[in-house]
Amino acid sequence: MARTLKDIVNEMPKERQEKIQTRTDELILEVTLQQLRKKLGISQTDLAEILKVTQASVSKQERQSDMQISTLCQIIRAMGGTLKVTASIPGKGEFELKQFEECGQ
Template identity: 45%
Template sequence: MSKPISELRKGMSKERLERIAKKTEALKKEMALQELRQALNMTQAELAEKLHVNQAAVSKYENQSDLYISTLRRILSSMGGELRITAHFAEGDVVINQFHDANLEPA
């Protein structure tokens, strides 16, 4: 018989619970577009309507590994988000502001 997660957690050490919490936070910060859309309880059809494209186009976007920055910006904006591009270096992070112009090539 399956047990509720609360019961499983009771038997875990504090260290293990902390590791799980850290891993959970890391996973929340990394999502594919499809996972993000689903987490927002949005269907492909709903997103397509907001983007003024058909559902097949949304499916294509979600399965592409290489999107225009402008397309990604439009998708995220339609989901209620904002695209920020950050370069990570050993010395620190740098926000790339070259792509703030909303008039980039459309989706």
């Protein structure tokens, strides 16, 4: 009988299982703007109306890999959220950058 992935993971040392679970949790939270919008049940048309732009503009923004923080903030706020900018420095920790604090309000 074939072994399942669950069987293989269960045979691993607990420490390795915990690392796998931690990374799985991280990946679940990583989404694109389009995925986030869809997960929230918001159409591009609805988002465009809130932002007072065209649906084509929303589509273009979702495909961008580089945008201003203020633009990203407006999109997140239009979806009902707040944006926090965090810097992760290996061995030093994570730091929320306060200069963007007003963006989320």
